[in-house]
Amino acid sequence: MTLDKHIIKGIPPFRVKTCNAQRFEDLMIQAGYQKSGSGQGKGGRIKVWWAHPTHGLVEAIYTGDKQTVITAYPTSP
Numbered sequence: 001m002t003l004d005k006h007i008i009k010g011i012p013p014f015r016v017k018t019c020n021a022q023r024f025e026d027l028m029i030q031a032g033y034q035k036s037g038s039g040q041g042k043g044g045r046i047k048v049w050w051a052h053p054t055h056g057l058v059e060a061i062y063t064g065d066k067q068t069v070i071t072a073y074p075t076s077p
Contacts, residue, residue, distance in 0.1 A: 006073040009055035017070075021062055024069040033058065045070070 001017040010031035028050050036051040044064035050072075051057050060072035 002071045003069060006071065008058055008072060008074060010052065019069045021067055021069050024060065024072070028058070028060075031055075049075075 003014045003019055004017050007013060008028075008031075010033070011027050031052070033050040033052045033055070036049045036057070038046060038048045041047045041061055046062040046064060046066055048060045048062060049057055050060060055074075057075045058072055059075050061070050062068065063070060
């Protein structure tokens with residue numbers, strides 16, 4: 001649960017360790033990101049990739065019920 005440890009371009013820094021998934025997704029969409037795929041993560045978690053035309057790709061890790069984002073980080077510079 002390290003959402004507050006990563007910087008996502010176009011999004012204000014998070015001051016919390018986790019975030020409600022709907023709020024996170026609203027912020028990503030407002031910043032111009034689009035969901036580009038998803039897959040199974042470790043321990044029943046869900047990975048969701050978000051793409052942006054200039055900011056690159058962000059990988060977000062959700063809880064298994066997709067209600068909470070526990071971390072998100074850029075996967076490209």
